[in-house]
Each structure stands twice: as C-alpha cells, then as structure tokens.
Amino acid sequence: MSALAWIAVASLAAWGWLLFGQGFFWRTDQRLPPGREPDSWPDVAVVVPARDEAGVLSVTLPSLLAQDYPGRAEIVLVDDGSTDGTGELARSLAERHGGLPLAVVSPGEPEPGWTGKLWALRHGIALARARDREPGYLLLTDADIRHAPDSLRTLVAAAGANGLDLVSQMARLRIATGWERLVVPAFVYLFCQLYPFRRVNRPRSWTAAAAGGCALLRTGAAERAGVPDSIRQSVIDDVALARAVQRSGGRIWLGLAERVESVRPYPRLADLWHMVSRCAYAQLLHSPLLLAGTAAGLALVYLVPPVAVVCAAAGLSGADAVAGWAGAAAWAVMAGTYLPMLRYCRQSPLLAPVLPFTALLYLLMTVDSARRHHRGRGAAWKGRTYARPSAAPGP
The missing domain is CATH 3.90.550.10 (Spore Coat Polysaccharide Biosynthesis Protein SpsA; Chain A)
Structure with missing residues (x-):
C-alpha cells in the first residue's frame, strides 16, 4: 500500500474508535432527566x-x-x-x-x-x-x-x-446566517467529542x-x-x-437543552473566529506540545479522508485504491456521526459532508489562538486580556 493508504487506514481506525469508544459522543439523547415536584420548593x-x-x-x-x-x-x-x-x-x-x-x-x-x-x-x-x-x-x-x-x-x-449537585444544559445556539450554519453545529459536536456527555453523567x-x-x-x-x-x-x-x-x-450532569437558547449573534466568520480563538489555546493549557498533537489529530481524523478520496480519484502519484476506499469509509463515518447534531440544530443534512472544511477552520482558529497568546492578545473578551494561570498570583 502507498503511504497515503496507510494514513487513510489509520484515519479510518481512529473513526472506528471514536464511533464506539468515545462515550457515543455523537448521540444527542442526553436531555434533562425527569424530575418530580418536591413538597417544599427550595429558595x-x-x-x-x-x-x-x-x-x-x-x-x-x-x-x-x-x-x-x-x-x-x-x-x-x-x-x-x-x-x-x-x-x-x-x-x-x-x-x-x-x-x-x-x-x-x-x-x-x-x-x-x-x-x-x-x-x-x-x-x-x-x-x-x-x-x-x-x-x-x-x-x-x-x-x-x-x-x-x-x-x-x-x-x-x-x-x-x-x-445532582450541578445540572447544566448546553443552550441552543443561534443559527441564522450561512457562517453560523457551517460553524455552530460543529462547535457543539466537537465539544461533545471532547467531553462525551454520557461519560460526564456517569457516577x-x-x-x-x-x-x-x-x-x-x-x-x-x-x-x-x-x-x-x-x-x-x-x-x-x-x-x-x-x-x-x-x-x-x-454529582454533575450535562446535556443538551430543549428550551434554553442563546440569542447572541455571530453573523460573520470573524465573530465566530474570535469566539473560538479567544480561549482555544487555554483549553490546551498554553502548551505548544498539546497544540502540535491537537493539530496532528485534527488533520488525521478530519482532513486525511477527503484528501485521500480526492487524490485517489484524480490518480495522483502516491495514491492508490486502498487510500480512496479507506478515505471514503472514514469520511462516511464522520458524516454519519455528524447527522444527529445537525438534526438537533435543525440544519440540513447536506452540511454533513462539509465537516472537514469546518474542522480545517477550527484548526486554523486554534493555531491563531496560540499566535494571539504569544503576542499578548490571547484570552481576550470585551476589553480584557487574561494571562495564563501560572502567571496569576496564588491564594
């Protein structure tokens, strides 16, 4: 097999693990558990x-x-x-x-x-x-x-x-513009992939x-x-x-909301870019090593499948049929796991195959977050910029 075929097979294997081994993150059935009215309501x-x-x-x-x-x-x-x-x-x-x-x-x-x-x-x-x-x-x-x-x-x-001691619901985010349709469902999807709700809710x-x-x-x-x-x-x-x-x-619980909504608009790509980049590097603990690993992981999981399919279809040097089939299978699993989130967000299923492009945007936003941090403009929000935790004074 070609080198690209081996990489595409590795991507397919990664998606096999994500499908079954990452807490079924792609399912959207974690909703507020049923409750009963108490005899006396607390303040x-x-x-x-x-x-x-x-x-x-x-x-x-x-x-x-x-x-x-x-x-x-x-x-x-x-x-x-x-x-x-x-x-x-x-x-x-x-x-x-x-x-x-x-x-x-x-x-x-x-x-x-x-x-x-x-x-x-x-x-x-x-x-x-x-x-x-x-x-x-x-x-x-x-x-x-x-x-x-x-x-x-x-x-x-x-x-x-x-x-439960902490009950939190991820509010339905506003989705009205084209960029919001492209980026917002993927934001929730990637959050669920990083923190599978079923796993969070397990005692x-x-x-x-x-x-x-x-x-x-x-x-x-x-x-x-x-x-x-x-x-x-x-x-x-x-x-x-x-x-x-x-x-x-x-005891903590986290799920998707039905009737709790965010009304904050992110009409332009620049608005969404700032939303992600202002804290993405903080999520990686301001670590260049974690940044490199995250970039490599995003590339392997989200970018390799379409690249392998395109290269195999075009008959480019270094691509073979195995690369094409493995890339297509990984891309299909990727799109299939994205469909439940698109359904929850009331968006067209036609957006599912476009997820690699959105993942590329998130990769660029994450790299930009690191760049902003090293230039002193990292975790910025409404006129405030926050230092990395180690630079803050202790108790």
Missing part, C-alpha cells in the same frame, strides 16, 4: 454576570423575570463595568415586566488573578448568600441566554429527584464538564468546592466549575 438565586450586554438583555432578562417557579426566587444581575447602560436597562426592564425581584449590583474591576466573569459571579453569589435565608440553589446563567417559563422549575425538580466518572450558560448549582456543593474562589483564574470556567464540584464529591 433559588439566579446570578447573571453581564458586561456590555444591552444588545441582548431586552430579549433575555424578561424570560428570567417571568419564571414560573413555585418557591422563592430572586435575580442578581452583576453589572461588570458596562459602558453601554446594561445596569440601567436591567432596572427599567424589571419595572416594566415585573415578575421575580431583581437586584443590580456592580463589583468594580476584578482583583489580580480573577477573570471578569468569575469575579462577577463571586460578588453575586456572596450577595445572594448574605440574605436572611440562604438559597438552596444558585442558577448561574449568562446574559445572552433566554429561558422558557418553566426552565428554573424543571432544573430544580431534576436536580432534587436525581441527587464516579473521571470526565467532568459543564455548560456555563445555564448551570444550576447546589449552594452546599458550591461551598464544599470553594467556588468560585477555587477556580478564579479559569478562562474556561464552566469546565473548571464541573471539575471542582466533582473533585469535592458532588
């Missing part, structure tokens, strides 16, 4: 960190104010140094819509060693816990997330009935992950895990939160 504090979110808040905050929750619940919106009137808009929306009580607070600039979001969460959680009655749960939700009216109710019922699992846009956290579990202080430097705070809760003995 809940909804904590919303917000920095320059006036563009989406008029759509998302009313959905929180209108929560149909039988127990006592309140919203703490932490205005993290906004310059677009986020805090004022939140107050006016509460006056206009009524519903759950809302407190708008501002913690000031983060102390050294803290990311802005976790600094805001720390302030909001501390305020919620300082009330006369400490809440039993904390709903940590981003400012761009719109909730169905029964979202809080079903989250609390599921957590209580299943003995005593070594895999931990969460979706930070919608995470219901038991207050006692937060205290045992020492969060958010114990993860104050984390750029990828949702995964860090899940690991902290799991390490402290808590």
Whole structure:
C-alpha cells in the first residue's frame, strides 16, 4: 500500500474508535432527566454576570423575570463595568415586566488573578448568600441566554429527584446566517467529542464538564468546592466549575437543552473566529506540545479522508485504491456521526459532508489562538486580556 493508504487506514481506525469508544459522543439523547415536584420548593438565586450586554438583555432578562417557579426566587444581575447602560436597562426592564425581584449590583474591576466573569459571579453569589435565608440553589446563567417559563422549575425538580449537585444544559445556539450554519453545529459536536456527555453523567466518572450558560448549582456543593474562589483564574470556567464540584464529591450532569437558547449573534466568520480563538489555546493549557498533537489529530481524523478520496480519484502519484476506499469509509463515518447534531440544530443534512472544511477552520482558529497568546492578545473578551494561570498570583 502507498503511504497515503496507510494514513487513510489509520484515519479510518481512529473513526472506528471514536464511533464506539468515545462515550457515543455523537448521540444527542442526553436531555434533562425527569424530575418530580418536591413538597417544599427550595429558595433559588439566579446570578447573571453581564458586561456590555444591552444588545441582548431586552430579549433575555424578561424570560428570567417571568419564571414560573413555585418557591422563592430572586435575580442578581452583576453589572461588570458596562459602558453601554446594561445596569440601567436591567432596572427599567424589571419595572416594566415585573415578575421575580431583581437586584443590580456592580463589583468594580476584578482583583489580580480573577477573570471578569468569575469575579462577577463571586460578588453575586456572596450577595445572594448574605440574605436572611440562604438559597438552596444558585442558577448561574449568562446574559445572552433566554429561558422558557418553566426552565428554573424543571432544573430544580431534576436536580432534587436525581441527587445532582450541578445540572447544566448546553443552550441552543443561534443559527441564522450561512457562517453560523457551517460553524455552530460543529462547535457543539466537537465539544461533545471532547467531553462525551454520557461519560460526564456517569457516577464516579473521571470526565467532568459543564455548560456555563445555564448551570444550576447546589449552594452546599458550591461551598464544599470553594467556588468560585477555587477556580478564579479559569478562562474556561464552566469546565473548571464541573471539575471542582466533582473533585469535592458532588454529582454533575450535562446535556443538551430543549428550551434554553442563546440569542447572541455571530453573523460573520470573524465573530465566530474570535469566539473560538479567544480561549482555544487555554483549553490546551498554553502548551505548544498539546497544540502540535491537537493539530496532528485534527488533520488525521478530519482532513486525511477527503484528501485521500480526492487524490485517489484524480490518480495522483502516491495514491492508490486502498487510500480512496479507506478515505471514503472514514469520511462516511464522520458524516454519519455528524447527522444527529445537525438534526438537533435543525440544519440540513447536506452540511454533513462539509465537516472537514469546518474542522480545517477550527484548526486554523486554534493555531491563531496560540499566535494571539504569544503576542499578548490571547484570552481576550470585551476589553480584557487574561494571562495564563501560572502567571496569576496564588491564594
């Protein structure tokens, strides 16, 4: 066999392992487990960190104010140094819509060693816990997330009935433009491949992950895990939160949402590029070795199959029939595993064969993330750039 054929066979073998040995990551059946209504509903504090979110808040905050929750619940919106009137808009929306009580607070600039979001969460959680009655749960939700009216109710019922300390749902992401159709489903697909939800949800699992846009956290579990202080430097705070809760003995659960949606638009490729590249290198622990391994893995798994098929079909030197057949089989498995995610995202199945091109984009975004980091512009978000954790001061 040719060298390309051996590489294509290796790619097919990798897809065989991913298909059966990576927690069935490609299935989309991990949805909120059934719950039952408790005799007494626990108090809940909804904590919303917000920095320059006036563009989406008029759509998302009313959905929180209108929560149909039988127990006592309140919203703490932490205005993290906004310059677009986020805090004022939140107050006016509460006056206009009524519903759950809302407190708008501002913690000031983060102390050294803290990311802005976790600094805001720390302030909001501390305020919620300082009330006369400490809440039993904390709903940590981003400012761009719109909730169905029964979202809080079903989250609390599921957590209580299943003995869960952290319940998080990956919100449905907005998909409206061509670039969003190409990139967004693949983003969720690759996240599931990296952190298979079935494996995360298995008791005593070594895999931990969460979706930070919608995470219901038991207050006692937060205290045992020492969060958010114990993860104050984390750029990828949702995964860090899940690991902290799991390490402290808590039960975690992660799944796909049905009626929890992100309304944040990413209309241009540049917007999506920034979303990925701002934290991709942090996911690799700022390690050039991990970056090289990730690039090689993405190339082997996603790029080799179409290259082998094209080279074999064109009769290029160094390609043979084995390369073509192995590449075609690997490409078919790849597309087949992508179909359930496209169905969940309500997108055309015709996008499945295009996944190698999207993977190439993600590879370039990851390399660009490393380039930005080494130029001092790595994990940047809304005017803030965060150093690698080792550069932050200790406790």
